[in-house]
Amino acid sequence: MAEAGRQGPRASVWLAGEDRRGGRRGGQPSGLDRERITAVTVRLLDAEGLAKFSMRRLAAELNVTAMSVYWYVDTKDELLELALDAVFGELRDPAPETGTDWRARLRALAREHRRLLVRHPWLSQLIGTYLNIGPHSLAFSRAVQEVMRLSGLPPHRLTGAISAVFQFVYGYGTIEGHLLARAAATGRSPDDYFRDSMEAAAELPYRADVIEESRAIMSARGGDTVEEMLDRDFEFALDLLVAGIEAMVERG
Numbered sequence: 001m002a003e004a005g006r007q008g009p010r011a012s013v014w015l016a017g018e019d020r021r022g023g024r025r026g027g028q029p030s031g032l033d034r035e036r037i038t039a040v041t042v043r044l045l046d047a048e049g050l051a052k053f054s055m056r057r058l059a060a061e062l063n064v065t066a067m068s069v070y071w072y073v074d075t076k077d078e079l080l081e082l083a084l085d086a087v088f089g090e091l092r093d094p095a096p097e098t099g100t101d102w103r104a105r106l107r108a109l110a111r112e113h114r115r116l117l118v119r120h121p122w123l124s125q126l127i128g129t130y131l132n133i134g135p136h137s138l139a140f141s142r143a144v145q146e147v148m149r150l151s152g153l154p155p156h157r158l159t160g161a162i163s164a165v166f167q168f169v170y171g172y173g174t175i176e177g178h179l180l181a182r183a184a185a186t187g188r189s190p191d192d193y194f195r196d197s198m199e200a201a202a203e204l205p206y207r208a209d210v211i212e213e214s215r216a217i218m219s220a221r222g223g224d225t226v227e228e229m230l231d232r233d234f235e236f237a238l239d240l241l242v243a244g245i246e247a248m249v250e251r252g
Contacts, residue, residue: 011075011077011078012081012130012131012133013073013077013078013081013082014081014085014131014133014134015131015133031064032062032064032068032069032071032072033072034072034073034082036062037058037062037069037072037073037079037082038079038082038083038086039086040058040061040062041053041058041079041080041082041083042083042086042087042120043061044057044058044061045083045120045122046119046120046122049121049122049181050122050125050126054076055069055070055076055079058079077130080126080130081126081130081131081134082134083126084123084126084127084130084132084134084137085132085134085135085136085137086136087116087119087120087123088116088134088136088137088139088140089136090116090119091109091112091113091116091136091140092112093109093139093140093143094108094109094112095143095146100150102147102148102150102151103242105147105150106147106148106151106165106242107238107242109140109143109144109147110165110166110169110238111234113140113166113169113170113173114169114172114173114176114234115173116173117169117170117173117174117176117177118173118176118177118180119177120177121174121177121178121180121181123177124170124173124174124177127170144162144166145158145162148161148162151245151246151249152249153245153248153249157248161245161248164241164244165238165241168237168241172234172237176230179193179194179226190225190226190227191225191226194226221233
């Protein structure tokens with residue numbers, strides 16, 4: 001069955017045999033293991049981004065040869081899959097604090113996912129590229145399904161509700177992560193970067209009206225910093241989605 005899975009559109013490290021999921025047996029270079037390789041991969045991706053990541057760069061960071069890494073993974077794709085699932089392990093299920101309050105638990109899971117996407121901007125490029133069937137990814141999916149069942153929606157509406165909430169979170173967290181990364185790349189704070197961008201855009205005659213209207217909307221929203229503005233928009237959008245789920249439950 002595992003071999004058949006590896007013949008699909010994209011092989012997955014999670015569909016490999018037991019011996020490959022744990023790394024090759026016998027003859028591995030000393031001082032290395034899959035956990036350490038994955039942790040360094042995540043650190044490099046955070047620091048340098050997906051475009052600059054390579055097996056050669058990873059090997060240099062580990063102070064080993066590139067061939068040494070291949071004792072533990074067959075391909076770069078397998079390693080990125082491991083990194084993807086590893087960061088999903090950072091997500092915390094708020095069930096112990098929220099109990100059966102599905103609204104509070106859903107909001108907490110959405111916030112956790114948003115923070116994860118912002119903390120690891122490369123993550124959004126990998127979600128959907130791979131199967132996301134690692135243990136941490138599946139644990140998060142299970143928590144999301146559990147909380148959505150508690151909402152009272154009928155089974156045939158659960159996937160639509162999950163998509164509405166977490167595709168919104170994915171898009172919001174992805175754009176926010178890219179904004180912050182872009183600001184950091186220019187050597188400016190998010191607030192300075194945002195202000196300078198708005199001022200530069202306002203100087204263009206054919207965009208002045210649109211920018212002025214945007215300023216008025218953002219002023220009405222409130223928030224003195226980019227972080228505050230982003231938080232307010234996210235929380236209100238989340239309130240709208242929760243209210244929509246409640247309305248659909250009431251409609252039966």
